[in-house]
Amino acid sequence: MDELKIPLSLLAPAIDVDHLGFSDTNELPPLEEPLGQARAIEALEFGLHMKSHGFNIYASGPIGTGKWAIIQKRVKQVAASMPDPSDWCYVHNFLEPSSPLCLSFPASKGREFKQALSFVIQSLQRDLPLAFESTKYLDARAKIIEDRDQKKEALFKEINEEARTRGFGFKEDPVGFSLVPMRDGKPIRGKDRETLTEAEKDAISEQAKILEGKIREFQAKIHALDHEGEHQLSEMDRQVVRAVMHNRFAVLRDHHQSFPEVLEYLQKVEEDIVTNYKDFLPREGPQLALLGWDVRDRKPNLTRYEVNLLIEHAQHSGAPIIDEPHPTYANLIGKIERKAHLGVVYTDFTEIKAGSCLRASGGFLIMNVLDLLRQPFSWEALKRVIKTRSVNIEDPGEFLSFSTTGLKPQPIPTDIKVILLGPPHIFSLLQIYENDFSKLFKVKADFEVDIPRDTRQEQLYARFIAQLCREEELPPFGADAVGEVIRHSLRLAERRDRLSLRLSWISDVIREAAYWAKQDGRALVSKTHVETAINKKRHRTNLLEERIQEEIQEGTLMVDLEGETVGQVNGLSIHLLGDYAFGRPCRITARTFVGNEGVIDIQREAELAGDIHSKGVMTLAGFLGGKFAEF
Structure with missing residues (x-):
């Protein structure tokens, strides 16, 4: 021994x-x-530099092996040498307001575009009212109105002369003008009508019908003059608006010649401003008695010209590294927030917020796999992002056929390298039960526990x-x-x-x-x-360990350290208490006898007994077998 x-x-x-x-x-x-960790670092190097689709990384290993620190250090080194990702913005869709458009800019250029467009809108709010109050504009407007009124006055004189020639005059009444027969320059009253012969009455009726046709032509001409005048005024207003904003938008277009989507958006903005230029002018209206609210003080809603800068990167900053500690659906994909005004909840494209997948676009997204799997919808959402290479910000309520947002933002293309940290058994379970896992996470970085x-x-x-x-x-x-x-x-x-x-x-x-x-x-x-x-x-x-040692010293737990006994040895059972383990001495006994099995535990055979009951019956069976067995 x-x-x-x-x-x-x-x-x-x-x-x-x-x-x-x-x-x-x-x-x-x-x-x-x-x-x-040479094996894990080799796998990590391969996964970080492999650009093909699906070569995302699963860092496998128990807690405490330094996975996060090693990955962070190496990812930072790789990200520093990568190109800067693009900035992304959401803007108003003038053709379909419920589907905001996404625009892409080089790093740091998204904020420049946002500030430049905001400056243009603010300058138009200041300069357009001045342009419409200028003497030149007012004189041109008065000239158009004066010409229209002169033409209307000439038409009225013409129809009035036509009526006088045919023996009629005009009488003003609550609904407009009506024809009145005349004789010797005086209207024919009711009693005078009785003195008229039938031939005179027929002549008056015939002339009245002719005049009614002339009046209809007169009214059509008047309406045409009004329409023409309004068209001239509107066209002049649009020309004024175009003249005021032409140079401002020309500068914006010159700075973004290489971005067709931006140029198309700026064209839509110009067209909308020309159509709705009155939103930039002071409003006129009566004061409401309710809470003293004055319509004239209410500012027009110009939110549609704002730029929602969703993702912004600094120049020469390299690829982004996002460590997401709480990967809920909203934190991972993004969300559409809501605003309340006078008890009404609403939203628009400025309330769209980016999630980690967008913030990590062009770089790396690091998560704990257990945190990810605990959150509803998050795993499926991450798979969609990796598969489609785009992020579609939706309300989670849509998955349950319940939605109140009314917005369908345009998906934003994304290219991310996802790194999941987790224990080895989760990797095995995902490979077995998740069909897409092996296609999406093709690199396993296995971290060792010793060297x-x-x-x-x-x-x-x-x-x-x-x-x-x-x-x-x-x-x-x-x-x-x-x-x-x-x-x-x-x-x-x-x-x-x-x-x-x-x-x-x-x-x-x-x-x-x-x-x-x-x-x-x-x-x-x-x-x-x-x-x-x-x-x-x-x-x-080690409180529990000390209590067990006390029981051994007191004799409550019996452990023999001297002598020999047939069918009895000492053993050691290991107790794991989190990060602490200790051994508990125990006695292991065995007893055998000659003959057939003498005691049958019906409860155990039927699998109805508990552990304590089965242990007691087996102890009793061993005693009875040793005492009364046949020799």
């Missing part, structure tokens, strides 16, 4: 700190390469400790303290020839050791402080 015993030196290997080659971590250079132990890796471990101390302004670690951290890493790896890559756990030990060094008033962290940090952390979590 002695050859099976394990020496204590192998269970708790000592670290030769003299071979580390330094006295404290201040002497070490910073860590320039990740600690271990082989050698001198080089111990040096890198020491440099990792030095880098953390510099970044978080912790006191430096002595060589003995670094050796104790490495020794603790061996225990976490559960092997004397491998180092743990649970760097988040190691980092916590380093931080706690630095804390106890400061509490001790030391400028250098020693081995004692590392041991204190490990023991203090164990003490915070």
